[in-house]
Amino acid sequence: MRIMKSKFKYILSTCLLILGMTACDINRLPETSISDATFWRSETDLIAATNYLYTFIPGFNTEDVWSDDAIGLTSNNISDGSRLAPSTDGNYTSPYQLIRAANNIIEKGPKAAATTSQAVIDRYIGEARFFRAWGYYSLVQKYGDVPLILKILDDTSPELTEPASPREKIFDQIYQDLDFAASKLPTIATLGIGNFGRISNTGALAFKARVALFEGTRSKFHNYGDYKKHLTLAVAAAKAVIDSKQHALYANYFDLFQYAGEGLQNKENIIVKQYGVSLTDRVLTHTYFRGTLENGNKNPTKSLVDSYLMSDGLPITKSPLYKAPVKSTDVFVGRDDRLNQTVMKAGDPYIFTKKVFDVAVLVFQKTGFCFRKFSNIDDWNTQASSIDRPILRYAEVLLAYAEAKYELDGSISDADLDLAINPLRARGKIAKLTNAFVTTNGLNMRDELRRERRVELAQEGHRYWDLIRWKTAEIELPKPVLGNYFFKSEFGTTTTVNLTPDNYILVTAANFRKFDPAKDYLWPLPLNEISLNPNLKQNPNW
Structure with missing residues (x-):
């Protein structure tokens, strides 16, 4: 596992070489001190350029407190409905930084043709197009229609003041980028130990399944667009990952989120955020357990x-x-x-x-x-964990396949449940899900598929976006936040606690939480961006 991580030190150090080239504002960036006349000459240059893109893979965070799965020590203005339109917002500007860096590689990468084969060039352009898709998905997921920029801009580019593109056009571009990436990137087995952590072809397909499931279900439940188009793509992408035989569920669920679950030997992880090698060779570490979980910033x-x-x-x-x-x-x-x-x-x-x-x-x-998840007593003591963060697991692909099949067809066969859902339930040591089981016990198949997704992916940042796409945020988020039953003999009486009439901990009453369906299903655009571009219109009711 530590050997597999050694590549990461190279990624971090080489990406610093081009940090100045790509880390500024997407719309107004001067060319860097690294001259194009001396760069873009070899595969080494392409590696250095694409390494920077990996720094945008998100690390550990508290995004689950946006949802009904978790709450922190203080109220959160997304889940409680109290936020205002910000002047600036890294959630908007950071993806555009990534997109500009990707566009730079897509445009200039072919210059290496004198010394590098077309297959190699396509491989790294494939990585860039994957990350461009990643950036645009992050934007449209939050803001809906946004400017679609597919080339490098300068201060005179007319695209700087163009209006936002429709979300359907953006998703079409995302699919094109991911299809290109899937066709040009190597398999995870071909990447091997030396390149573990780089995006594989199944990484592109798995991410396409995530994207298409989101837009397919969002368009279905919010009643716009052609939801069948997106769900059909989600089913096909997920099935392609399944049929590739490149991935499998890891036997031990807890160890998925420990050092034991790291590296190429864990076939479940498809995309990961890699951290350092050891305490003496840290490169990048986190304090997620001690600083977030044990300290109560995500409960x-x-x-x-x-x-x-x-x-x-x-x-x-x-x-x-x-x-x-x-x-x-x-x-x-x-x-x-x-x-x-x-x-x-x-x-x-x-x-x-x-x-x-x-x-x-x-x-x-x-x-x-x-x-x-991710708790580790030794890491707590050293305050420097290098446990990787799984970003996209094979379990999510299975869940996406099952949900997309059900929402596309209005039903799901027992064979597909055995393919995609029951292996997860077997790992959880619970009874199989079948159509007969649902009927006999007065259950609802949609609810059970959503429940399976919730528990399998708990604490991994999915729940808020699931509520958004299902159009259930307006139902779930305004509810009171409750905690455990108050076991007086165990919790003691030294801390003042509000309780419900049936003795459950009342963390936040319902009157302190709201969700406005007329505006909160989209995020507010930063005010500074609107003032820079008069053709960029604020989202409704913000």
Whole structure:
């Protein structure tokens, strides 16, 4: 695993070479001190240029607090509906920095033809087109229509004041870029240990499945566009990844998010954010466990915990196995094993000053729950973790395939459930999902597919965007934020806690949360961008 990470040191150091070339504002960037006359001459130059793109892969964050899965120590203006249009916003400018860097490579990469084969040039242009698609998806996901820029601009370029392009046109460009990338990039097996972490052809296809599922379901439930077009693409892209046989589920769910799950031997990871090699060769580290989870900046909610099934495959509201808990460990008894691997319970390894977890510290973990994914007692002590962050896993591809098939056809066969859903449930040690099981137990297949996605991908930054595309954010986000049952003998009485009438921790009352469906399904454009471009119009009602 550490050997596989050694390549990352090279990526970080070489990307600094061209940082000045690509890290400024996309619309108004002078050419750099690196002369085109001495660059773009070899494969080494193409590698150096594309390495910079990898710095835009997102690291650990607290984005789950935007959703109903988590809440931090303080209120969040996205999930509670209190935000205002900002003057500037890195969520808007950073993707355009990435897009400009990608456009630069796409335009200038062919100059290396004198010393480099077309196949090699296409490979790195494929990486650039993947990252251009990544940047545009990040933009349109949040803002809808945005300017579509496919070439390098200067201060006199008329594109600087063009209006935003329709989202359908942007998605068509994203698909074109990802199709090119998928056709030109090597397989993950061909990349091997030496190039582990670079985008593979299945990385491009898996990301296409994510993109097309988002737009297909969003257009379906928000009632615009041709949702079948996008869902058809999602099904095909996901199935292509499945049929490639390049990926498989990792046996141990907890270890997916530990050092044991890193590197080429883990066939589930398709795209990862790589961190450093060791404490003595750090390069890049994070403090996600100590600085975010243990400190209470991202705590699981009762809503998330309640979504985990009992081992018989039924929700806690239907299963005869469910018993009201009388102590904190009862919450985990007889449940989907992924709950045990995602949320701390008494007896789990914890932190260096309290090596075994007993109960959440309510002054920090306000819900009475603490996330467990990525927890590592040694990393807590050193305050320098180099556990990689999985960005796109094979599990997500399976979930995308199942959901897209269901939303496209209005049903899903047991064969497809066995292909895409039941392997995940088997890893969680819960009963299979079948059409007969749904009918017999008065369940809804759509709800069960969405539930499976929620628990499998919990704490990985998907839930908010799922609520947005399903058009259920207006239902779920205004609800009160609840936490664990208040076990007085375990939590004690030294911390003042608000409780519901049935003795659950009340973190935030419903009157402090809102979601306006007339505006909050799109983000506000930064005011400075609108003033720079008079043809750029603010999103409705902001």
